[in-house]
Amino acid sequence: MNFDFSDDQKFLREEARKFLSAQCTTKEVREVLDDEEMSHHAGVWQKIVEMGWLGAAIPEEYGGLGLGMLEMCVIAEELGRALAPVPFGSSAFFFAEAIKLAGSEEQKKTLLPGVADGSIVGCIAASEGPGVVDTGHINATFKDGAISGAKVPVTDGDIATHAVVLVKEGSGQSLVVVELNGDGVARNSLGTIEPTRSHAEIKFDGAKAERLGDAGQGMPLYDQILNRAAVLLAFEQLGGASVCLDMANDYAKERVAFGRPIGGNQAIKHKLADMYVKNEVARSNCYYGAWALSTDASELPEAAAAARVAASEAYWFASKENIQTHGGMGFTWEVDCHLYYRRAKLLAVQAGGPAVWKEKLVSALEAKND
Amino acid sequence: MDFQDSPEEAEFRAEANAFLSKHLQPKDGNSIRERGDDYLQRAKDWQKVKAEGGFAQITWPKEIGGRGGSPMQQVIWNQEESQFDAPTGPFAIGLGMCVPTVIAFGSDEHKKRFVGPALLGEEIWCQLFSEPSAGSDVAGLKTKAVKDGDDWVINGQKVWTTGAQFSDYGIVLTRTDPDVPKHKGLTMFIIDMKQEGVEVRPIHQASGGREFNEVYFTDVRIPDSDRLGDPGMGWKVALVTLMNERLAVGGSPGPDWKEIMDYARDAGSMGDAAFRQKLADWYVAAQGYKLTKFRTQTALSKGETPGPENSIGKIITANHLQDICNSAIEMQDHYGLITDKDKAPAEAIFQQSFMWAPGLRIAGGTDEILKNIIAERVLGLPQDVRVDKDKPFSAF
Numbered sequence: 001m002n003f004d005f006s007d008d009q010k011f012l013r014e015e016a017r018k019f020l021s022a023q024c025t026t027k028e029v030r031e032v033l034d035d036e037e038m039s040h041h042a043g044v045w046q047k048i049v050e051m052g053w054l055g056a057a058i059p060e061e062y063g064g065l066g067l068g069m070l071e072m073c074v075i076a077e078e079l080g081r082a083l084a085p086v087p088f089g090s091s092a093f094f095f096a097e098a099i100k101l102a103g104s105e106e107q108k109k110t111l112l113p114g115v116a117d118g119s120i121v122g123c124i125a126a127s128e129g130p131g132v133v134d135t136g137h138i139n140a141t142f143k144d145g146a147i148s149g150a151k152v153p154v155t156d157g158d159i160a161t162h163a164v165v166l167v168k169e170g171s172g173q174s175l176v177v178v179e180l181n182g183d184g185v186a187r188n189s190l191g192t193i194e195p196t197r198s199h200a201e202i203k204f205d206g207a208k209a210e211r212l213g214d215a216g217q218g219m220p221l222y223d224q225i226l227n228r229a230a231v232l233l234a235f236e237q238l239g240g241a242s243v244c245l246d247m248a249n250d251y252a253k254e255r256v257a258f259g260r261p262i263g264g265n266q267a268i269k270h271k272l273a274d275m276y277v278k279n280e281v282a283r284s285n286c287y288y289g290a291w292a293l294s295t296d297a298s299e300l301p302e303a304a305a306a307a308r309v310a311a312s313e314a315y316w317f318a319s320k321e322n323i324q325t326h327g328g329m330g331f332t333w334e335v336d337c338h339l340y341y342r343r344a345k346l347l348a349v350q351a352g353g354p355a356v357w358k359e360k361l362v363s364a365l366e367a368k369n370d
Numbered sequence: 371m372d373f374q375d376s377p378e379e380a381e382f383r384a385e386a387n388a389f390l391s392k393h394l395q396p397k398d399g400n401s402i403r404e405r406g407d408d409y410l411q412r413a414k415d416w417q418k419v420k421a422e423g424g425f426a427q428i429t430w431p432k433e434i435g436g437r438g439g440s441p442m443q444q445v446i447w448n449q450e451e452s453q454f455d456a457p458t459g460p461f462a463i464g465l466g467m468c469v470p471t472v473i474a475f476g477s478d479e480h481k482k483r484f485v486g487p488a489l490l491g492e493e494i495w496c497q498l499f500s501e502p503s504a505g506s507d508v509a510g511l512k513t514k515a516v517k518d519g520d521d522w523v524i525n526g527q528k529v530w531t532t533g534a535q536f537s538d539y540g541i542v543l544t545r546t547d548p549d550v551p552k553h554k555g556l557t558m559f560i561i562d563m564k565q566e567g568v569e570v571r572p573i574h575q576a577s578g579g580r581e582f583n584e585v586y587f588t589d590v591r592i593p594d595s596d597r598l599g600d601p602g603m604g605w606k607v608a609l610v611t612l613m614n615e616r617l618a619v620g621g622s623p624g625p626d627w628k629e630i631m632d633y634a635r636d637a638g639s640m641g642d643a644a645f646r647q648k649l650a651d652w653y654v655a656a657q658g659y660k661l662t663k664f665r666t667q668t669a670l671s672k673g674e675t676p677g678p679e680n681s682i683g684k685i686i687t688a689n690h691l692q693d694i695c696n697s698a699i700e701m702q703d704h705y706g707l708i709t710d711k712d713k714a715p716a717e718a719i720f721q722q723s724f725m726w727a728p729g730l731r732i733a734g735g736t737d738e739i740l741k742n743i744i745a746e747r748v749l750g751l752p753q754d755v756r757v758d759k760d761k762p763f764s765a766f
Binding site: 001002003004005006070245249252253260261263264266268269270272273274276277280281282283284285287288290291294302305306309310313355357358359361362365366369 | 371372373374375379442627628631640643646647649650651653654655657658659660661662664665667668669671679682685686738740741742744745746748749750751752753754755
């Protein structure tokens with residue numbers, strides 16, 4: 001039984017935590033929050049690019065570090081702790097994984113080195129409006145090497161240079177890659193509840209696109225990409241949830257009311273114990289997802305879904321109850337609690353919300369037990 | 371990251387499995403086997419075979435009859451044994467909690483007299499701590515022990531004593547000094563359960579069964595030589611017992627996501643979207659519990675001390691069980707009331723566990739006490755207000 005990260009991976013975690021706690025504090029996060037013109041923190045982004053983390057799970061032959069998915073999980077957790085206001089997840093978890101999974105040799109050679117060195121920032125564009133992404137809601141169309149239609153919202157869509165886009169092709173769906181700085185692409189930034197990660201509406205009008213994977217394979221490929229990204233997002237969520245528990249715990253010990261720290265009251269103690277239980281359930285499910293992802297196990301669909309469901313629940317609970325534990329202070333702009341509350345919701349609904357993943361999980365269990 | 375045994379662990383697992391296969395039948399699916407009238411004798415027989423084979427109390431030193439093995443080997447043994455129809459119930463408390471306390475605080479004579487027979491399944495032990503007015507706050511107990519010559523005379527009542535009806539010995543926590551704060555006036559003894567003045571009465575539980583007991587003491591005499599620890603040190607002794615309890619409690623107590631999913635399929639309810647969402651939550655919780663144990667085992671396997679993550683176990687499993695059984699009954703609607711095994715789906719396992727679940731949320735530490743433990747010992751939050759902490763017990 002070796003259900004833990006290796007010593008090398010733990011060392012990477014320590015190094016990443018040290019780096020981020022020096023280079024990416026909530027001061028940097030707030031610079032993005034308070035400046036409407038800032039889509040992300042370019043200074044932090046540049047330093048992260050230099051660390052080479054974007055290529056942690058990209059093979060060396062395509063310009064990456066060739067470490068592996070477990071290393072990427074470790075990095076994801078630390079980025080989540082730091083609330084990193086950068087398009088890391090869009091580029092590394094979604095775009096690079098999509099190219100690795102479905103790309104031709106030519107596409108891998110053209111695109112992955114750019115992701116690894118930061119010259120390409122990728123994103124994924126699926127949603128077109130309120131509601132779950134499914135075949136009935138995909139109207140953007142691919143025909144004769146070009147796409148038309150609109151995607152909204154696209155996380156990091158106004159920063160990205162490239163997008164993987166889920167489109168209608170004939171009577172089915174396909175994935176395509178689009179260069180976003182080319183002709184026929186118009187982008188508008190959107191206001192969201194999470195301004196430290198930018199979002200855009202992208203309108204395509206005959207933009208040049210090339211297919212990623214086979215025609216008509218859009219939905220199954222999209223599902224597989226989501227399964228991979230879900231594990232990484234879950235680690236990012238886990239990182240944020242852990243910080244919320246630490247913040248609430250520290251505050252409960254120092255805030256005095258009725259003559260003693262509020263953390264001496266069972267209403268607070270039990271709330272924080274509940275947070276701890278949810279975080280541990282999430283951590284264990286995340287580890288299993290990491291194992292399935294790193295070994296390409298047949299259990300990946302249910303492992304990824306369980307990690308995602310557990311981490312979404314843990315982060316939601318920890319972020320809202322962290323505000324509650326802080327009382328009125330927690331509802332001020334100056335105290336950091338709301339940063340996690342915002343990020344928790346972004347990460348929970350990006351790539352499908354909890355209800356979607358619960359349904360995926362049960363479908364996977366049904367398929368297993370047929 | 372993997373789920374493989376190390377070569378040494380695999381070797382031990384194979385050895386354990388071979389021994390078990392030789393002596394026991396594998397478990398029959400998920401069904402809970404009826405214990406039957408011969409259960410106690412079967413348990414005693416199996417304990418003897420196990421001890422003679424060198425598999426009883428694997429982590430105990432060889433000098434006292436253990437195997438001198440590692441905690442990881444004990445985990446492997448427990449995993450393998452749970453795959454078989456092994457009657458281990460009557461010994462869990464004695465060997466898991468009482469006898470370790472005797473080993474820690476008893477005399478050499480005690481160890482010589484009691485450890486061997488307990489290991490060989492010849493003598494069964496029970497733990498006598500809880501009282502009608504002392505449950506979560508067990509240090510508030512009232513059973514009196516008064517010194518009389520070389521003996522102590524015990525009067526009082528214990529409650530929720532598992533296995534008292536067939537126990538030969540017990541460890542009993544008593545109040546020997548009511549004029550000091552409650553934790554400081556307690557003393558622990560070994561008690562002969564078959565002697566005059568000890569009366570065991572089964573408790574009729576809310577679930578309908580009678581597994582637990584009340585135990586009444588009327589002028590029961592215990593020689594001073596059967597005291598465990600100094601007079602007034604009983605709480606310290608009890609903490610050693612309870613520390614072992616937390617290691618002993620665990621395991622899946624009843625139907626889980628798989629059983630309710632099987633039922634839902636048979637019943638044609640898998641199309642119910644609300645049910646599917648709940649099923650996902652149950653799977654995540656069950657996996658969370660199982661995988662957290664894997665993390666603990668990983669620490670053991672590496673020779674490290676496990677972290678506090680295991681403390682989440684019973685809070686999850688007990689609530690999880692109650693929720694699943696409730697939903698299974700509601701899915702059956704009016705018919706879900708039926709407990710007749712030949713009529714109720716899954717031989718009424720959901721209905722049975724529905725009535726057992728409230729007890730599970732209380733036994734071995736209530737949800738609320740376990741959350742206090744996580745808050746205080748894991749998160750380092752302040753203790754609850756204890757207005758009786760520094761005052762003599764007799765003042766209340």
